[in-house]
Amino acid sequence: MIDVKNVTKRFGEGQAAVTALGDVSLTIPEGSFFTLLGPSGCGKTTLLRLIAGFELPTEGEIALDGESIGHLAPNNRPVNTVFQNYALFPHMSVARNVGFGLEMLKRPKAEIDSTINEMLDLVQLGEFATRRVDQLSGGQQQRVALARALAPRPKVLLLDEPLSALDLKLRKGMQSELKRLQHETGITFVFVTHDQGEALAMSDQIAVMSAGAIRQVGTPEEIYTAPQSRFVADFIGDTNIVNATLLGFDGDAAKIKFGEGTPLTVHAASTSLSPGPVHVALRPETIHVVDERAETALLRGEVVDSTYFGAGSQMLVRLEDGVSVHVQVSTPRPVGSRVGLECDTSMLHVLED
Amino acid sequence: MGAAAHIARPDAATRLRAAQEVRARQRRRTRLFLLAPALGIIGIFGLFPLSIALVYSFLEPGTYGGVEWVFSYDAYVQFLFERDIFDDTLSFNSAYLQIFGRSFGLAITTMIGTLILGFPVAYFIAARPPEQRNFWLFAITLPFWTNLLIRTYSMLLIVRDEGFVNLMLMKLGLISEPLEMLYTDGAVLAGLVYSYLPFMILPIYASLEKFDFSLLEAGHDLYATRTQVFRHIIIPITRPGIVAGCVLVLIPALGAYITPELLGGGKKLMIGNLIALQFGSGRNWPFGAAAALILMAVVLIALLVSLRAGASKEGGHG
Numbered sequence: 001m002i003d004v005k006n007v008t009k010r011f012g013e014g015q016a017a018v019t020a021l022g023d024v025s026l027t028i029p030e031g032s033f034f035t036l037l038g039p040s041g042c043g044k045t046t047l048l049r050l051i052a053g054f055e056l057p058t059e060g061e062i063a064l065d066g067e068s069i070g071h072l073a074p075n076n077r078p079v080n081t082v083f084q085n086y087a088l089f090p091h092m093s094v095a096r097n098v099g100f101g102l103e104m105l106k107r108p109k110a111e112i113d114s115t116i117n118e119m120l121d122l123v124q125l126g127e128f129a130t131r132r133v134d135q136l137s138g139g140q141q142q143r144v145a146l147a148r149a150l151a152p153r154p155k156v157l158l159l160d161e162p163l164s165a166l167d168l169k170l171r172k173g174m175q176s177e178l179k180r181l182q183h184e185t186g187i188t189f190v191f192v193t194h195d196q197g198e199a200l201a202m203s204d205q206i207a208v209m210s211a212g213a214i215r216q217v218g219t220p221e222e223i224y225t226a227p228q229s230r231f232v233a234d235f236i237g238d239t240n241i242v243n244a245t246l247l248g249f250d251g252d253a254a255k256i257k258f259g260e261g262t263p264l265t266v267h268a269a270s271t272s273l274s275p276g277p278v279h280v281a282l283r284p285e286t287i288h289v290v291d292e293r294a295e296t297a298l299l300r301g302e303v304v305d306s307t308y309f310g311a312g313s314q315m316l317v318r319l320e321d322g323v324s325v326h327v328q329v330s331t332p333r334p335v336g337s338r339v340g341l342e343c344d345t346s347m348l349h350v351l352e353d
Numbered sequence: 354m355g356a357a358a359h360i361a362r363p364d365a366a367t368r369l370r371a372a373q374e375v376r377a378r379q380r381r382r383t384r385l386f387l388l389a390p391a392l393g394i395i396g397i398f399g400l401f402p403l404s405i406a407l408v409y410s411f412l413e414p415g416t417y418g419g420v421e422w423v424f425s426y427d428a429y430v431q432f433l434f435e436r437d438i439f440d441d442t443l444s445f446n447s448a449y450l451q452i453f454g455r456s457f458g459l460a461i462t463t464m465i466g467t468l469i470l471g472f473p474v475a476y477f478i479a480a481r482p483p484e485q486r487n488f489w490l491f492a493i494t495l496p497f498w499t500n501l502l503i504r505t506y507s508m509l510l511i512v513r514d515e516g517f518v519n520l521m522l523m524k525l526g527l528i529s530e531p532l533e534m535l536y537t538d539g540a541v542l543a544g545l546v547y548s549y550l551p552f553m554i555l556p557i558y559a560s561l562e563k564f565d566f567s568l569l570e571a572g573h574d575l576y577a578t579r580t581q582v583f584r585h586i587i588i589p590i591t592r593p594g595i596v597a598g599c600v601l602v603l604i605p606a607l608g609a610y611i612t613p614e615l616l617g618g619g620k621k622l623m624i625g626n627l628i629a630l631q632f633g634s635g636r637n638w639p640f641g642a643a644a645a646l647i648l649m650a651v652v653l654i655a656l657l658v659s660l661r662a663g664a665s666k667e668g669g670h671g
Binding site: 053073075079080089148152 | 572574577
């Protein structure tokens with residue numbers, strides 16, 4: 001288990017100092033596949049580097065299984081990293097790359113050799129042991145990097161956008177491969193990515209970050225279906241964010257209305273919001289298109305665009321207040337026609353700003 | 354129509370073959386034109402004089418310099434043995450071997466000195482942001498703007514008895530008598546290290562410039578200490594640059610002439626001075642030529658052996 005307590009990281013000094021992480025606290029459960037998700041510059045890689053020991057925190061503490069490790073050098077932490085560019089040693093064979101960690105730990109030769117074989121089998125590169133790393137393809141290098149980082153059996157494996165250099169098909173394959181490796185080894189994986197699809201597909205838990213802070217931590221399902229803030233809703237999937245008026249709360253549920261429509265009872269990220277204009281998240285796949293005059297229609301607008309994507313079409317509907325909404329349909333309405341939008345109110349979600 | 358197509362086909366194939374031949378000829382001609390100037394220069398100013406030296410080394414010395422066109426391998430014998438003036442008996446003489454030994458000693462020490470001084474400098478430059486590197490490289494090449502002779506003379510002014518170093522030390526009261534630094538091996542060594550340092554820095558820099566510094570983090574991450582990262586990652590990856598730097602320093606240092614002449618005062622001979630002497634006041638051209646060729650042979654063998662060793666070491670990893 002990793003405990004990040006009130007960690008702040010500033011680069012530079014005085015006036016020129018840039019805060020990469022501001023007072024971040026986070027608990028990463030043991031044996032989980034944990035993802036740090038956010039746009040570039042949000043501080044996710046900095047957090048990873050702090051756990052690895054490449055950077056020291058400006059303030060705060062990092063503990064691994066209850067022991068403080070924030071001050072230790074990288075070579076004194078039972079934590080290994082898979083680098084974004086793999087950082088394989090070009091002058092060594094695949095086998096020596098994989099065995100390097102154990103060699104530095106001065107393990108007996110027999111143990112190193114058997115671990116190398118075991119790891120290469122694990123990543124299905126058994127017959128490549130004697131190759132030079134520059135003779136391998138990108139996907140194979142990726143596997144060597146994984147085997148090298150797993151060979152010393154670290155308590156935590158850190159992965160810094162390891163799939164970003166691979167093409168789409170290879171990436172899909174590696175996603176399930178990583179999931180399998182995590183499952184088989186039981187090692188805690190901390191995975192950094194800016195790709196929300198990757199995060200949703202692989203993670204046990206996701207921490208969504210932006211501007212050096214953690215916005216929300218939860219399972220992929222929680223993050224997807226119950227985003228707390230406008231940022232998270234916006235970052236995960238093609239969420240529509242529409243305007244509504246908050247009338248008040250009924251216990252945990254919020255009472256809202258769209259325009260001059262009838263009041264609705266929906267979920268809310270927080271009960272501390274004050275009545276007035278709010279934003280509501282609306283997933284494209286939860287919306288149904290109905291006739292404009294249908295009584296069940298919650299929102300009304302005009303179709304301004306329609307894109308065919310194979311499994312269906314995506315329509316862009318401009319609402320009366322000018323906000324555009326994406327809707328997924330099997331048979332699109334013609335551009336220019338007026339439609340009503342209907343939605344299961346239990347899928348609506350009032351956001352914090 | 355059918356007949357016309359039949360005729361056209363072999364015609365097209367023939368034309369294609371002819372075009373292929375023209376291309377191949379053009380390629381050969383281009384290669385020749387590109388190589389010709391270099392080959393010409395190497396031939397005229399390299400191989401031709403070398404052949405002259407080879408021929409001269411097997412002739413007898415003329416009384417006032419030059420050569421007598423009489424075959425003799427005396428020059429090579431003279432290198433190891435001394436011929437008695439009266440009865441022509443040969444006795445072993447290590448004087449010239451000692452000069453060779455001294456030269457190798459000094460050249461190897463120079464190489465090690467430039468490596469120890471040069472590696473950190475090259476590393477420092479390679480670790481700068483790219484826009485700053487050119488400035489540092491410019492600073493390294495700055496000495497080349499001034500003639501080596503001038504630079505060596507200025508070193509002479511610094512290390513001589515009334516020179517800057519002695520004056521400062523005496524002013525500070527650390528010494529009462531000037532230290533004798535000029536005309537010592539130390540002065541020659543300092544001069545050689547100073548002269549050849551850029552030749553060590555630049556190739557090492559070239560190999561470090563492409564160095565992926567994230568490999569250092571990867572090494573630390575995999576439990577290597579700073580020393581282990583240096584030994585197992587930095588050194589092996591920059592080995593080609595280190596080898597190139599060592600060759601570029603060792604070989605010219607072996608044949609150095611100006612530095613030992615000025616800073617060694619001609620008292621401490623190096624091979625370069627010995628050879629020059631034979632063509633000058635020594636008036637023994639065959640012996641000078643033989644000494645030069647022996648030096649070349651030794652360097653060539655040493656180079657081949659070290660390259661072979663480097664190659665097999667490299668192969669061991671893969």
